[in-house]
């Protein structure tokens with residue numbers, strides 16, 4: 001498996017390295033700590049699933065990596081390097097070259113991501129011309145090529161279409177094709193299948209995995225649905241209230257979750273054994289990120305809470321790279 | 336598309352008929368134009384003769400039918416005052432009005448759209464706040480007052496620009512135009528500015544509101560995530576989307592300005608249609624008023640058609656609707 005733990009120890013080899021990322025929003029009601037100390041290490045070609053309930057800060061993490069946080073939001077601290085390049089030192093033009101060139105992003109709602117008044121060809125050609133000194137014909141040829149790669153039949157006809165003439169699944173394939181245009185080293189896919197039919201969802205996940213493996217593109221797949229990344233990701237990071245509360249290989253996370261929140265997520269996934277019976281839902285709601293109380297943010301909803309949980313849980317990192325933030329992990333502290 | 340245009344023309348014809356009826360009845364109720372057609376000393380016999388000559392002794396429906404019959408042949412009657420054909424009288428004045436309005440609206444768009452976008456892109460900047468404050472003044476101050484102030488400053492105080500009239504004109508294909516001579520331009524600037532400032536203020540506000548609405552859209556963020564240069568994000572992705580409300584307002588304002596340019600035309604003694612309309616209403620010159628309103632209804636509907644065609648050029652979903 002790519003990026004297993006000993007290899008990851010050498011941070012120099014990592015494609016993306018994020019440490020202590022904090023992105024806060026200064027709102028009238030107070031400071032919303034949407035991302036509050038996130039660490040991500042990603043090897044070249046690795047697929048990471050970033051999982052958590054809605055509002056846990058997944059999208060804001062993605063936008064922070066691309067420098068796309070708009071006021072009142074701000075990256076207040078943390079370090080980010082991509083391919084050894086310090087992202088926090090970039091100027092606007094540096095960010096622009098990074099976006100869509102080195103790191104591409106796919107958004108959640110395909111009905112909103114394409115500009116309704118511009119033809120697909122214009123929207124694809126500009127994506128290439130923003131990064132490469134190519135003429136229209138060259139960019140068009142590349143657009144055609146990536147459309148074929150993502151499995152779009154009669155690409156010339158699609159290129160002449162406007163977004164509203166295409167289905168949701170088709171539009172999302174086009175967004176994926178746009179992400180692939182400049183052969184980025186990393187694609188951040190922010191819940192790209194959430195708005196789609198289940199059947200199309202499966203197809204897209206399958207194709208995306210194939211494409212990334214073929215080209216060697218790393219992928220951060222953001223989702224609220226653990227089942228989606230179970231068959232896709234090399235590793236999974238579970239996010240809760242602006243923090244990554246558990247991290248491990250997909251197998252470890254699914255088979256042997258340590259954090260009670262991860263377990264809650266797994267139990268709420270419908271499976272063959274639970275079909276027909278009522279699903280176990282995590283009680284309560286995602287807390288407001290405004291004025292989070294002291295201690296573990298999951299405390300109010302946690303069946304395993306102990307007295308120590310009134311204090312901030314430290315990040316326990318096991319020798320194999322497995323990490324969790326919990327005072328009373330499932331399976332007890334390992335020897 | 337052709338069907339759509341034909342459909343619109345039929346609508347236009349219907350509206351013209353209804354409008355002419357309403358105006359006919361309205362003017363009939365307001366008063367009897369006989370008084371202005373005969374001398375004050377005329378006796379009843381003479382009055383009756385005049386009434387008969389102009390068909391004013393007929394019942395109103397009969398007068399209307401006669402009017403429709405003539406109008407169908409392009410004859411809208413003659414002005415009671417000058418005896419000239421009413422339509423010709425109006426059409427002679429039309430280039431002056433349209434010319435001034437085109438310059439005014441052109442100015443308003445060229446100034447209003449960039450300033451509105453600026454204010455929308457950086458709502459917190461001091462410059463944006465200044466623009467918005469001035470724009471409030473722009474459309475709350477009465478036009479005539481702005482006109483008088485401009486005259487005071489540029490004509491009376493600086494002595495730079497003339498305060499009235501149209502200056503020298505050049506005839507192009509039967510239309511006399513001021514925009515083609517330097518002297519014409521000097522005369523045109525102040526009235527066009529007076530009319531244009533209020534329109535610019537409105538366009539600034541509409542553009543700003545549209546910009547604020549489109550900016551948070553996913554497709555703008557996606558364009559940025561693609562690495563598209565800021566200039567293109569604003570100039571293509573944003574602009575193409577805010578054009579729809581801008582075109583709507585500009586079209587409406589253009590129509591308004593042409594049909595009711597009377598205040599500006601009066602302040603600057605600009606020999607346009609608005610002035611003619613007011614004069615004709617005052618003296619109950621029915622043929623001119625009716626012809627004017629018929630012409631305006633037709634003009635506004637044509638303008639609407641142009642706006643709809645522009646929509647289709649801008650918005651692909653509008654094109655779709657027409658096709659269905």
Ligand SMILES: Nc1ncnc2c1ncn2[C@@H]1O[C@H](COP(=O)(O)OP(=O)(O)O)[C@@H](O)[C@H]1O
Nearest residue numbers: 025032034053054055056057058059060061289
């Ligand atoms: N513009 C904003 N102003 C204030 N708070 C924001 C803004 N954008 C996002 N947030 C907050 O950040 C938190 C995380 O949002 P997000 O990353 O979109 O969550 P998700 O995990 O569903 O993608 C949310 O609780 C939201 O309230």
Ligand code: SF4
Nearest residue numbers: 296299302309326327
């Ligand atoms: S730290 Fe305590 S409250 Fe938080 S998840 Fe662990 S056991 Fe539950």
Ligand SMILES: [Mg+2]
Nearest residue numbers: 058059190191
């Ligand atoms: Mg999200």
